[in-house]
Amino acid sequence: MAYLGTPMATKFVLERHGFSMQKKYGQNFLIDQNILENIIFEAGITKDDFVLEIGPGIGTMTQYICEAARKVVAVEIDKNLIPILEETLSEYFNVTVLNEDILKVDLQTFIQENNDGRPIKIVANLPYYITTPIIMELFESHAAIESITVMVQKEVADRMQVGPGTKDYGALSLAVQYYSNPKVVMVVPPACFMPRPNVSSSVIRLERYVEAPVQVIDEKLMFQLIRASFNQRRKTLANGLTNGLNLAISKEELMDLFLELGWKENIRGEALTLEQFAQLSNSISNRG
Numbered sequence: 001m002a003y004l005g006t007p008m009a010t011k012f013v014l015e016r017h018g019f020s021m022q023k024k025y026g027q028n029f030l031i032d033q034n035i036l037e038n039i040i041f042e043a044g045i046t047k048d049d050f051v052l053e054i055g056p057g058i059g060t061m062t063q064y065i066c067e068a069a070r071k072v073v074a075v076e077i078d079k080n081l082i083p084i085l086e087e088t089l090s091e092y093f094n095v096t097v098l099n100e101d102i103l104k105v106d107l108q109t110f111i112q113e114n115n116d117g118r119p120i121k122i123v124a125n126l127p128y129y130i131t132t133p134i135i136m137e138l139f140e141s142h143a144a145i146e147s148i149t150v151m152v153q154k155e156v157a158d159r160m161q162v163g164p165g166t167k168d169y170g171a172l173s174l175a176v177q178y179y180s181n182p183k184v185v186m187v188v189p190p191a192c193f194m195p196r197p198n199v200s201s202s203v204i205r206l207e208r209y210v211e212a213p214v215q216v217i218d219e220k221l222m223f224q225l226i227r228a229s230f231n232q233r234r235k236t237l238a239n240g241l242t243n244g245l246n247l248a249i250s251k252e253e254l255m256d257l258f259l260e261l262g263w264k265e266n267i268r269g270e271a272l273t274l275e276q277f278a279q280l281s282n283s284i285s286n287r288g
Contacts, residue, residue: 002063004088005033010194013058017084021195027078029057030125030151032192036064039203042185043123043149045069050115054102054124054134057081059088065123066092073114075102102134107143119146119208128153132172135206139179148180148206157184157202164273171230174274175223178214180206214278222281229269229277237269249287257283 003009010031013019021027030036039061045051045068056062056074058081065072072095076085085097098105111120122145126134131152138148159168161182176182186203190196216222228244229237238258242251249257255265261279272280 002033002036002067004058004060004063005031005036007031007194010058010060013084013088017087019058019080019084027057027127028125028193028195028197030060030192031194032188035186035188035192036061038186039123039149039151040064040068042203042205043121044147045121045123050118050120052110052120052122054122055126056085056097057125059085061123061125062089062095063092066095069121070094071115072096073098073110075100075105077101103137107138107141107145111144115144117144119144121146122148123150124148125151128156131156135172136175139175139208145208147208149185149203150206151188151201151203153197154187154200154202157204160204160206164271169270171223171226174226174277176206177274178212180208182206214275215282216278217282217285221285222277225281225284226269226277229272233268233270235268236266237272238265240269247284249284253287254284257287 004013010029045065047070049069050071051065051069053062053065053072053074056076062072062074066089074085074095075098076082077100079099082097082099089095089097111117122138124134135148135150138145155168159170159172160176161184162168162173182204184202184204188201188203190198190200224245225241229240231244232240235243238251238254241247241254247254257280258265258267261283
C-alpha cells in the first residue's frame with residue numbers, strides 16, 4: 001500500500017538515507033495524498049495501462065501509479081535516488097527503475113521493447129528549467145504516446161493552453177496545441193511539496209491527437225516559422241522571419257503571401273493562430 005505522500009514519511013525516508021536535495025535537478029517532493037490520488041484519476045490510469053514516469057524522486061507518486069497500472073517504468077536521472085527507490089518500491093512487482101536521462105532515451109525503441117509498440121501514458125513532475133525540452137522531445141519523437149499528465153509551474157501550464165494575442169502565448173503554446181489537447185486539471189499550492197517551491201504548480205493533461213488539427217506539408221518548416229516569429233516578438237512577422245530564417249523566398253514574396261492570405265503587412269507572430277501558421281508554412285512550401 002502506498003505510504004509515502006505525507007510530510008512525516010517523506011522526511012523519514014530522506015533522513016534515513018541521508019539524502020540532500022539537488023538544486024540542479026529541481027527536486028520538490030509531493031506530500032499531499034489527495035493531490036497524488038487526483039493525479040492518478042486525472043491521468044486516467046487503469047490496470048490495462050503501461051505508464052512511463054519521468055522523475056520519480058523517492059517514489060512517492062510511483063507507489064500510487066503502481067497500484068493503478070499494469071506496468072510502470074520510472075526513469076530517474078539522479079543516481080543518488082536509486083537506492084531509495086529500490087527500498088520504497090520493493091513491495092511492487094510491476095515496476096522497473098532506470099537510472100537514465102529521459103532526453104537520451106530512444107522512446108520509439110523503448111515503447112516497442114516494453115509495450116509491443118502500443119501507446120503508453122506518461123506521468124511526470126518536471127522541474128521548471130527542463131519542462132519545455134522534455135515536453136518537446138516527447139512529442140517530436142512521434143512515439144506511441146496516448147497522453148502526458150505532468151506537474152509543472154503554473155505559469156508554464158498557462159502558456160501551454162493560451163491562445164493568440166496574450167503575453168503568455170508563444171512557441172510552446174503552439175507546439176503543445178499542435179500535438180495535443182491541453183487541459184489544466186488542478187492547481188497545486190507550494191504547501192503540498194517538500195521543500196516548498198516559491199510558486200504554485202499546475203497539473204496539465206495533454207491528450208495526444210491521433211491526427212493533428214492542421215495539415216502541413218513541412219512540419220519542420222512550420223516550427224521554424226513559429227520559433228523565428230517569437231524569438232523577436234517586437235518585430236513584425238515579416239522582419240522576424242527574414243532576419244531569423246534563411247527562407248527560400250524573398251521579403252517581397254513574403255509580403256505578397258501576406259496579401260494573398262488577407263493579412264496586414266505589419267502583422268506580428270503573436271497574432272497568428274496555429275491554423276494561420278500552417279497556412280503560411282504551406283504557402284511557402286508551395287512557392288519554394
